[in-house]
Amino acid sequence: MWRTIAFPLAVALSLGVGRQDAPKPADGRDRNTLMMDATFRVFGPGDPKDPTLVRTGTGFLMGKPVAGQANRVSFVLVTAAHVLKDILGDSATLVIREHTTDNGYRRREIPFPIRKNGTALWQQSGDADVAAIYVRLPKEVSAVPIPENRLADDTLITSLGIRPGDEIFTIGYPYGIESNTFGFGILRSGRIASLPLVPQQALGSFLADFHVFGGNSGGPVFISQSIRETPNAATAVGSFFCVLGVVVSDRRYSPTQSIDVAGVAFAHFIRQAIDALPDLPTSVGAPAGVGAGGSPRGLAPR
DSSP states (O other): OEEOOOEEEEOOOOOOOOOOOOOOOOOSOOHHHHHHHTEEEEEEEOOTTOTTEEEEEEEEEEEEEETTEEEEEEEEEEEOHHHHHTSOSSEEEEEEEEEOTTSOEEEEEEEEESEETTEEOOEEOTTSSOEEEEOOOOTTBOOOOEEGGGBOOHHHHHHTTOOTTOEEEEEEOGGGOOSSTTOOOEEEEEEBOOSOOOOHHHHOEEEESSOOOTTOTTOEEEEEESOEEOTTSSOEEOOEEEEEEEEEEEEEEETTEEEEEEEEEEHHHHHHHHHTSOOOSSOOOBOOOTTTTSOSTTBOOO
């Protein structure tokens, strides 16, 4: 039995005003830190009769390449589709961080449209529980968008021998809880817990050995290693980073009994959802983010 895990939470909404502009470029922070900064809490109203009841989940920032502008991307929020579907009305709220003048962070809530006159603005990949939607962010945002070439495809998984037992990470907001007053999510680690991992299109999802809760839906699942041997152990690959998928559910024996593993939709469906978004007439002007400038499909030197 599978259970999706967006979570209703009674909180007060505080909506700020966002402005479209470019973020600061990557500044040498390690990839886990960059992923933490690119992951946001998503929430919005969940009951028309009770304005204090809020649906909450997780999303992360990626970049959709802008046609004809090689090093520029548009801001795209990736999440589980049910996170957006469960939020009522035409707008939701993102919890982001902004840089302050003393090199610190400031938490900020910004509204963003998810529907127009009741019509969804996000795109999905078929029946996969994965959604991509354009977002506008203020110029002070501390996050850097993750480029599409960091999404793991079948070739990367096979060539690097990504397999059960590999350590993986996720970031999320269990029960809507933020890790501190700056609005960061909570980083958890686990291991790939199922086989096979290709072909992604046919399989749909894989299992991850970490406990997820309501509010974790939509969080990124990624792998980041310093040294890795290829399948035949003949070659040691330098440090690499790639996104394997997005948390969409937890696995359950019964409606009340979890077996403490997460269902993760493959990165293949993230790419398809992003590709389904219409091209924008103008770009956000953001430079590519994590590992930008490295070779394709997730391989990049430190």
